Amino acid sequence: MNLHLIRHTSLDIAAGICYGQSDVDVSSNFELERATLAAKLSDIRFDAVYASPLQRCIKLAQALNLAEIHIDERLKELHFGDWEMQAWNSIPRDVFDTWANDYANLTPPNGESFSQLHARAKSFTEEVSIHSRGKSIAVVTHGGVIRAILAEVLNMPLKGLFRIVIDHASVTQISFNEAMPRIHFVNR
Numbered sequence: 001m002n003l004h005l006i007r008h009t010s011l012d013i014a015a016g017i018c019y020g021q022s023d024v025d026v027s028s029n030f031e032l033e034r035a036t037l038a039a040k041l042s043d044i045r046f047d048a049v050y051a052s053p054l055q056r057c058i059k060l061a062q063a064l065n066l067a068e069i070h071i072d073e074r075l076k077e078l079h080f081g082d083w084e085m086q087a088w089n090s091i092p093r094d095v096f097d098t099w100a101n102d103y104a105n106l107t108p109p110n111g112e113s114f115s116q117l118h119a120r121a122k123s124f125t126e127e128v129s130i131h132s133r134g135k136s137i138a139v140v141t142h143g144g145v146i147r148a149i150l151a152e153v154l155n156m157p158l159k160g161l162f163r164i165v166i167d168h169a170s171v172t173q174i175s176f177n178e179a180m181p182r183i184h185f186v187n188r
Helices: 030-041 055-064 093-100 114-131 143-154 158-163
Strands: 002-007 048-051 069-071 136-141 171-175 182-185
Touching: 002 030, 002 114, 002 143, 030 055, 030 171, 048 055, 055 069, 055 136, 114 143, 114 158, 136 143, 143 158, 143 171, 143 182
Parallel strands: 002 136, 048 069, 048 136
Antiparallel strands: 002 171, 171 182
């Protein structure tokens, strides 16, 4: 299976806002970013497309028109709970620092830990790989999910994940065709 992880396009939200699973709409750059992504993916025939249920991913998956779209809740971004739609700098610094020092295991109030997101992403990847041997699969999702899948493939601790840059409207490709998965490119 060749898995193409596509991060949604830029969003219509002010910088510095924590949005996680909030259903934020795409920015006015959507069409330009969609066209750029379409060009990157033009040589690939996809057997299936999976997408997060949030509108920023659904809109992109529909606009790319690569194959039938399957919605999967496991592809949602990290749930930041009470921090959703709050300015990052409005979260008390000591509370944020405690969470940031162990985001793999700690949750924002009423949110989820990155370990929980990682478990969702791993479950999705394992299930899809069983049914998609030799196929090309597109996954329209979020930066957190892409980082979690990369962490699983690289067998790396979750603590260092945010050192990996995943831009809006980027593609990351991983193949699962050999004994060990191979990362072909990240953030292209």
